[in-house]
Amino acid sequence: MTNLQSIHQKFDKCCFTLSKEDILKLDKTDNGPINNVVAGINKHCYGARLFDDQYGLTVEMFYVNNDQTLKGDIIRLDINDEDYFHLLFRFCVLLSNEYVEVDAIDAFNTFQTKLRSFLEKSGFYTTTSQVLKQFEGKSAVMIAFSQRGIFNVKIIDKVDFFRDFFNRNYDTKTESSCEYVYLMVNTDTSLIKIGTSKNPKYRERTLHSQEPKVHLIAKWNCSKKLEKKLHQTYKHKRIRGEWFRLDLNDLKEIETFMNSETNSSR
Structure with a gap:
């Protein structure tokens, strides 16, 4: 099996379409953005939830849209999966194909920024690929005092x-x-x-x-x-x-x- 075939199989298992009932259930544990879309205050929203337990670090990324019809999509990923970048980017491309309001790169960076906030709350020191880029080719050393170490969050330039x-x-x-x-x-x-x-x-x-x-x-x-x-x-x-x-x-x-x-x- 090629790596591309493996990614296809993983994607089919971790990406799902959200029904109206799914969205309303998500709304019960959300801090406001979904409710604003459901109520028609906002046209759409991005969201993320981090699950930090004995099984590892798993993140759910979701997008909800209420342009005429309430609908959305969600993906659940292990953030340490070697294919994490490809799976999340494929999800963002799917969103851009489905919803005219979505730009794939902007969606990817939005999700990653939300992930970074959750990681910081969970005790990680985070940086981004854009920050590290300025140190390429230099003998730079990063030292951070945090409970759980350093996590580099990929942001697309x-x-x-x-x-x-x-x-x-x-x-x-x-x-x-x-x-x-x-x-x-x-x-x-x-x-x-x-x-x-x-x-x-x-x-x-x-x-x-x-x-x-x-x-x-x-x-x-x-x-x-x-x-x-x-x-x-x-x-x-x-x-x-x-x-x-x-x-x-x-x-x-x-x-x-x-x-x-x-x-x-x-």
Whole structure:
């Protein structure tokens, strides 16, 4: 059995759809957010519960939505499981496919932040992958006085994630005489900009004055016509101008399409 098959099997055993009755039962032990969704005060909420007992550390992550119909999903994970990251991220992708309000990366980081709070309450000293990143390549030593040691909570850096997703082609050499179709992400809104420029990195810097959280994540040397094709394909997901609400499936489609078009034109 491959590791991917093992993850599929684990996921099927630990991820479940919540019925209205399940949600109302969860609400009885919740501290407020679920009730606000049930009552229609809020449209949706994220939640987490940590079980710390003789069996180990297990966390339940759940999402509840009340847009027309009260529904939700839940996953139960051993936080020391070697596949924890993949299982939780797959759960977040499932949520983003099911609910238009959910961004997979934002959901993952929201759940992890909630987990961190519970771990701190349980006596762990916690840090995050983003905090530790600044010490990469340095002879740094972390010392913490806590009852139960140090726990590193994985947080996804959105810009790095998307740049890796597109094999870091954003950093390839730019030819001044060529035109490029590019993608940028606004890390605050998770919106994706599909545009064209002869110098995408310069365009990124000029946009910083208007939207400081905008970052170049991919670019392709090609005709402007491909930008128009992408705009047409995802017009139903346009939020404003050249900004679109795209999920990971959309981005994979764009990568496949752009690589196919640019490779065939060489």
